[in-house]
Amino acid sequence: MGKIAVLTNDIQSDVVGKTPERTAAVEAARPRFLGFLAEMRRRGHGIYHLQLVNLPDDPNVERDPDGTLPLQRGSRGAAIIEDFLAPSDVVVEKNKDSGFYETELHARLQADGVDTVLVTGLQTQICVQTTAADAFFRGYNVWVPSDCVVSGNPEDRDRALDWLGGYCATVAESDEILAALDRDGELARKVVKILP
Amino acid sequence: MEHGKHEASPEIVLDHGSGAQLSRELVSLIVETLGDVHIGEMEDSATLSVRGGRIAMTTDSFVVDPPFFGNGDIGKIAVCGTVNDLAVAGATPLYLTLGMILETGLPIERLVRVLTSVRETAREAGVHIVCGDTKVVRKGEADQIYLNTAGVGIFEREPLRMGRVRPGDRVVLTGPIGNHTVHLLSIREGLGFEQRVLSDCAPLNGLLGTILDEAGEGLVHSARDVTRGGLAAVLHEYAGALGRTVRIDREALPIQPETVMAMDMLGIDPIHTANEGCLCLFVDPAAEERVLAALRSHRYGSQAVTIGEVTGDTEPVVLSRDRAGQESVLEELRGAELPRLC
Numbered sequence: 053m054g055k056i057a058v059l060t061n062d063i064q065s066d067v068v069g070k071t072p073e074r075t076a077a078v079e080a081a082r083p084r085f086l087g088f089l090a091e092m093r094r095r096g097h098g099i100y101h102l103q104l105v106n107l108p109d110d111p112n113v114e115r116d117p118d119g120t121l122p123l124q125r126g127s128r129g130a131a132i133i134e135d136f137l138a139p140s141d142v143v144v145e146k147n148k149d150s151g152f153y154e155t156e157l158h159a160r161l162q163a164d165g166v167d168t169v170l171v172t173g174l175q176t177q178i179c180v181q182t183t184a185a186d187a188f189f190r191g192y193n194v195w196v197p198s199d200c201v202v203s204g205n206p207e208d209r210d211r212a213l214d215w216l217g218g219y220c221a222t223v224a225e226s227d228e229i230l231a232a233l234d235r236d237g238e239l240a241r242k243v244v245k246i247l248p
Numbered sequence: 249m250e251h252g253k254h255e256a257s258p259e260i261v262l263d264h265g266s267g268a269q270l271s272r273e274l275v276s277l278i279v280e281t282l283g284d285v286h287i288g289e290m291e292d293s294a295t296l297s298v299r300g301g302r303i304a305m306t307t308d309s310f311v312v313d314p315p316f317f318g319n320g321d322i323g324k325i326a327v328c329g330t331v332n333d334l335a336v337a338g339a340t341p342l343y344l345t346l347g348m349i350l351e352t353g354l355p356i357e358r359l360v361r362v363l364t365s366v367r368e369t370a371r372e373a374g375v376h377i378v379c380g381d382t383k384v385v386r387k388g389e390a391d392q393i394y395l396n397t398a399g400v401g402i403f404e405r406e407p408l409r410m411g412r413v414r415p416g417d418r419v420v421l422t423g424p425i426g427n428h429t430v431h432l433l434s435i436r437e438g439l440g441f442e443q444r445v446l447s448d449c450a451p452l453n454g455l456l457g458t459i460l461d462e463a464g465e466g467l468v469h470s471a472r473d474v475t476r477g478g479l480a481a482v483l484h485e486y487a488g489a490l491g492r493t494v495r496i497d498r499e500a501l502p503i504q505p506e507t508v509m510a511m512d513m514l515g516i517d518p519i520h521t522a523n524e525g526c527l528c529l530f531v532d533p534a535a536e537e538r539v540l541a542a543l544r545s546h547r548y549g550s551q552a553v554t555i556g557e558v559t560g561d562t563e564p565v566v567l568s569r570d571r572a573g574q575e576s577v578l579e580e581l582r583g584a585e586l587p588r589l590c
Binding site: 111112146147148149150152153154181182183185186187189212215219220 | 437438439440441442444509510
């Protein structure tokens with residue numbers, strides 16, 4: 053049986069603080085999200101933070117209205133927000149939406165014996181969705197704790213969760229996931245019929 | 249994406265390049281302004297009389313972002329696009345030109361990669377590059393590399409034309425739709441689909457030549473390269489030009505499951521998306537099965553399928569029939585907001 057890992061997406065002040073709606077949504081999710089991360093650490097599961105860093109030569113990067121490049125490597129705005137980070141956690145830099153796109157994430161998860169990933173963070177309809185899809189295509193058993201994903205617009209979040217549950221992931225609240233682990237000792241892989 | 253009537257835009261906007269309604273308006277402006285010096289017939293290639301014979305001629309520009317992708321690059325697209333435009337006219341492509349606009353700072357190694365793709369794709373298509381041009385612009389005045397290819401072909405059989413399409417003709421697709429768009433968008437944004445969904449970019453003159461030989465003389469009436477604007481733009485073009493209703497079966501559209509996933513995630517309808525290796529054929533019903541068999545025996549046509557027909561109804565619309573048998577009018581998009589895929 054493979055190991056379980058939690059992947060967080062973009063828990064960085066430049067991302068969280070981009071709009072008041074996002075900031076409020078993260079604040080609302082914070083207690084349960086932090087509690088879930090702490091409990092998963094306590095149970096010995098790895099936490100991998102996907103840190104979005106914009107490359108200066110990427111023509112598709114969205115710049116601030118004044119032309120400033122947000123999320124630059126080493127900047128305060130690109131750092132993982134302190135509350136969410138523990139010494140045992142792993143931080144993996146990414147430069148695009150999916151945490152697997154041209155990053156070391158897959159190699160690290162493979163080296164660590166991980167076969168199940170719980171995808172969390174923001175925004176649900178972009179980085180969570182693409183990272184989950186990418187994980188699914190790479191053969192991981194994908195779960196999404198619905199109370200640990202965030203979008204500035206709740207409708208975007210709900211639509212993304214419907215998509216995830218319909219195509220490639222098991223969507224459940226974090227306490228349901230912990231209960232399933234208590235009960236079964238593992239997280240069952242969803243039977244997905246979309247692919248031949 | 250918007251529908252309905254709109255005021256003409258006073259300046260060029262990205263949607264003028266989408267292949268949808270605004271693109272057609274732009275082409276109309278160009279044709280009206282050129283006046284009597286323009287003698288084209290709005291096919292993918294022009295059919296021209298030359299000293300008693302006929303040639304096909306076409307041109308296309310390529311501004312692909314990203315210029316390098318998983319199973320190809322802008323060089324491959326630049327050859328395929330022009331070769332396919334000649335082929336769907338019923339011509340045998342022979343000669344291509346190659347124009348390049350290069351941004352200062354482009355590594356020579358990348359230019360050689362593009363040229364190597366041009367060479368290999370031209371070899372596969374059986375065409376030669378006969379002349380070219382290079383221009384270099386300052387940093388920021390272009391995005392790495394833009395290409396233009398013009399092509400000339402000869403007619404060894406009757407040209408394929410929209411005007412030959414008849415009520416009852418079957419509408420046949422030679423392969424899946426949407427893959428090129430998903431592949432490029434996935435690389436552009438890192439969406440996670442780029443390894444599962446590859447571009448369909450391919451030279452299809454060999455495929456089409458096989459079909460025309462197998463179908464029987466004159467029974468493939470017309471063909472279109474399903475590029476920007478997607479299948480919807482092709483169907484609207486034919487419905488409008490023929491003054492006929494074109495009816496398609498949504499369930500019959502060949503779409504890879506991962507492409508369905510990606511399109512659903514992005515909120516895009518694959519019928520409007522760009523392709524680089526898919527043809528839409530208008531086939532006499534008597535030849536439908538022969539054409540499908542010939543397509544499916546070819547590596548670029550293995551998923552060919554009939555998706556609909558041209559009806560006798562004279563309302564120039566495209567009707568789409570869903571799984572439950574309900575028909576609805578397929579709206580034509582004003583623009584597509586998905587620039588630089590070709």
